[in-house]
Amino acid sequence: MSDSELIILCLLPSILALLLVSILIQRKHQTRFKLNLPPGHAGWPFLGETIAYLKPYSATSIGAFMDQHISRFGKIYRSNLFGEPTIVSADAELNRFILQNEGRLFECSYPRSIGGILGKWSMLVLVGDMHRDMRIISLNFLSHARLRTVLLREVEQSTLLVLSSWKENCTFSAQDEAKKFTFNLMAKHIMSLDPGEAETEQLKKEYVTFMKGVVSPPLNFPGTAYRRALRSRSTILKFIERKMEGRGAREDDDLLGWVLKHSNLSTEQILDLILSLLFAGHETSSVAIALAIFFLQACPRAIDQLREEHLEIARGKKKAGETELNWEDYKKMEFTQCVISETLRLGNVVRFLHRKALRDVRYKGYDIPCGWKVLPVIAAVHLDPLLFDHPHHFNPWRWQNKCASNPQGQSSQYSSSSTSSSSTCPSANYFMPFGGGPRLCAGSELAKLEMAVFIHHLVLNFSWELTEPDEAFAFPFVDFPKGLPIRVQHHNLL
Numbered sequence: 370m371s372d373s374e375l376i377i378l379c380l381l382p383s384i385l386a387l388l389l390v391s392i393l394i395q396r397k398h399q400t401r402f403k404l405n406l407p408p409g410h411a412g413w414p415f416l417g418e419t420i421a422y423l424k425p426y427s428a429t430s431i432g433a434f435m436d437q438h439i440s441r442f443g444k445i446y447r448s449n450l451f452g453e454p455t456i457v458s459a460d461a462e463l464n465r466f467i468l469q470n471e472g473r474l475f476e477c478s479y480p481r482s483i484g485g486i487l488g489k490w491s492m493l494v495l496v497g498d499m500h501r502d503m504r505i506i507s508l509n510f511l512s513h514a515r516l517r518t519v520l521l522r523e524v525e526q527s528t529l530l531v532l533s534s535w536k537e538n539c540t541f542s543a544q545d546e547a548k549k550f551t552f553n554l555m556a557k558h559i560m561s562l563d564p565g566e567a568e569t570e571q572l573k574k575e576y577v578t579f580m581k582g583v584v585s586p587p588l589n590f591p592g593t594a595y596r597r598a599l600r601s602r603s604t605i606l607k608f609i610e611r612k613m614e615g616r617g618a619r620e621d622d623d624l625l626g627w628v629l630k631h632s633n634l635s636t637e638q639i640l641d642l643i644l645s646l647l648f649a650g651h652e653t654s655s656v657a658i659a660l661a662i663f664f665l666q667a668c669p670r671a672i673d674q675l676r677e678e679h680l681e682i683a684r685g686k687k688k689a690g691e692t693e694l695n696w697e698d699y700k701k702m703e704f705t706q707c708v709i710s711e712t713l714r715l716g717n718v719v720r721f722l723h724r725k726a727l728r729d730v731r732y733k734g735y736d737i738p739c740g741w742k743v744l745p746v747i748a749a750v751h752l753d754p755l756l757f758d759h760p761h762h763f764n765p766w767r768w769q770n771k772c773a774s775n776p777q778g779q780s781s782q783y784s785s786s787s788t789s790s791s792s793t794c795p796s797a798n799y800f801m802p803f804g805g806g807p808r809l810c811a812g813s814e815l816a817k818l819e820m821a822v823f824i825h826h827l828v829l830n831f832s833w834e835l836t837e838p839d840e841a842f843a844f845p846f847v848d849f850p851k852g853l854p855i856r857v858q859h860h861n862l863l
Contacts, residue, residue, distance in 0.1 A: 404736040405734060405735055406447050406735065406736055406738075407442065407445045407447045408441075408443065409438070409447030409448050409457075410448065411447075411454070412449050415452060416449075416452075417455075418434070418450060419451055422448070422450055423845055426842065426843055427843070428716055428717060429716065429752075429761055429840075431459070435746065435749055439459055444460040444463075444749070445457070445459070445463060445733065450744065451480050451723075452480075453742040455742040456726075456735075456737050456742070456743045457746060458746060459749030460750075461753065461798075463732055463733070464746070464747065464750055464799075464801070465798060465801070465805065466732065467743060468722075468801070468805035469805065471806045471807045471808055472496070472497065473727070475724045475730075476496050476724065476727050477494065477495075477808060478742060480723070482587030482595075485587070487645055488637075488644060488645065490638045490641035490642060491642075491644070492649070492811075501807070503638075503642055504807075506627075507811035510627050510628075511814065511815055513814075516814060516815065516818060519622065520558070520815060521695070521699065524818055524819050525693060525694055527557070528822050528826050531549055532827065537857060539856065539857075540854050542853060543662045543854070544659040544848075544849045544852045544853045545852055547654075547655040547658040547659045547823075550819075551650065551651045551652075551654045552573055554819065555651050556573075558623060559624045559625060559650075560643070561622075561623040561625075561626075572605065572608055575601045576601070576647070578597055578600075578601040579602055580648075580652070581594045582594045582595045582596075582597060582601070583598060584846045602644070605644060606640045609639075609640055609643050616629060625639075628642065649810075650815070653719065653810075653816060654816045654819050656718045656841075656846075656847050656848070657709075657712060657713060657816065658820055659849060659853050660716035660847070661820060662833065663835075663839075663840070663841065664711070664712055664716070664763045666833055666834060666835060667763070668765075671708060671765055675704060675828045676829070678701070678702060678703070678704050679702070679824075679828055679829050680862055682698050682701055682702070682825070686698070687863060699818065699822075702825065704765065705820075705825070707766065707767075707769055708824065709821065710765070710768045710800070711767065713802035714751045714757070714800060714802065715763055716841060717747060717748035717802070718802065719747060719802065719803075720746065720747060720843055720845050720847070721744050721747060721748065721845070722804060723742065724742070725740065725742050726738065726741050750799050751800065753799075756799055829862055829863075830860065830861070831857045831858065831860070832858045832860060833857045833858070835853070836855060839851040839853050
């Protein structure tokens with residue numbers, strides 16, 4: 370065999386491999402060419418449009434980025450976000466379709482940095498059977514019977530503890546007070562920790578550091594908020610583990626005790642579950658309560674109607690010689706539920722969700738390729754003028770009798786048009802403040818209970834006003850830059 374023949378023989382596998390790769394790339398390009406992707410723009414290499422997408426904006430809007438992209442490309446468009454090719458949906462029907470097909474066509478897919486700080490067993494990042502099992506544990510502990518008895522009592526006690534510390538003519542952060550309320554409640558509910566105790570305050574301090582890292586860029590370098598949060602996460606997990614070891618045969622009526630008794634989860638799984646529920650139960654509820662305080666101070670008519678509703682409940686309690694709220698009282702808070710729904714719709718505590726396509730999906734003529742990230746933007750639907758009349762106005766009356774016309778004589782700022790139509794009335798199909806489908810928030814009913822009880826005692830005992838201008842911004846997490854500074858006046862209406 371000549372040298373030239375030997376060289377050709379040696380190079381043949383490489384040549385064949387190059388030809389195969391070339392054919393595969395060509396086929397891939399041909400396939401992609403055939404796809405009818407939504408219109409859009411990829412942005413910069415790797416970064417894509419992530420920086421512009423995450424730029425802070427008013428929480429009662431969808432932000433300039435979404436506005437511009439919807440105007441240019443429509444409610445379904447493509448982009449490159451969080452380092453991945455992405456389909457963004459501001460379309461109500463597609464969002465519902467995505468959430469209802471969890472586990473079949475789509476799957477939860479949060480950035481790795483979220484799993485790195487919340488834990489690989491966190492309910493937020495788990496998928497499939499493991500998420501289902503964790504969710505069942507949460508739902509069993511948050512049963513209707515437990516809400517009616519134990520949790521209602523704990524919520525009211527935590528509310529009264531926080532409100533009792535409010536002093537007249539003193540300026541304080543309503544956002545911090547809402548966080549204090551929800552942290553105390555969750556610490557008690559999850560691990561039987563009493564508010565004000567040294568160990569509770571130490572846990573709260575570590576949790577604040579942890580939260581700053583959750584909402585910061587995932588830069589794991591010395592001195593960064595993310596690095597400090599990882600250290601606090603380790604401290605919190607050690608705290609929880611000590612609580613687990615200290616239980617022994619003792620049975621506590623809290624989530625930790627329930628999980629230890631009724632599940633076969635490993636220690637690591639329990640630790641991540643407890644931390645993720647502390648995170649979920651504290652952050653979303655505290656923001657929602659702060660938003661309610663903010664929206665209500667600008668809507669005296671709503672406060673008047675709330676006081677009327679809660680005075681009637683309070684007078685009934687006084688006449689019956691009772692002091693604590695019960696489930697029948699809660700069911701009477703009908704206008705309060707309207708206020709809660711409107712607060713969640715306009716404030717959008719959860720603005721968008723992270724999903725990915727498990728297979729190629731075609732929807733409304735567009736192709737969503739397998740493996741692409743999909744972002745259903747809940748806020749865009751809640752603020753859609755085709756679904757909600759005057760969507761940027763705080764109007765709790767829109768929720769009365771679901772699609773009933775608004776009362777005559779309401780000011781234009783706070784009321785919808787008196788003409789009711791299917792295109793403008795809120796629809797349960799499109800109102801998704803707690804997500805939807807198999808991943809519907811397990812704590813949604815507890816969150817609404819917390820808001821209702823807090824509002825009950827707030828309107829009966831206080832008037833309040835902002836001491837300086839502030840508003841909620843999306844970072845994309847919702848936050849008041851100045852902490853929502855308020856000043857209160859006590860009053861006794863009974």
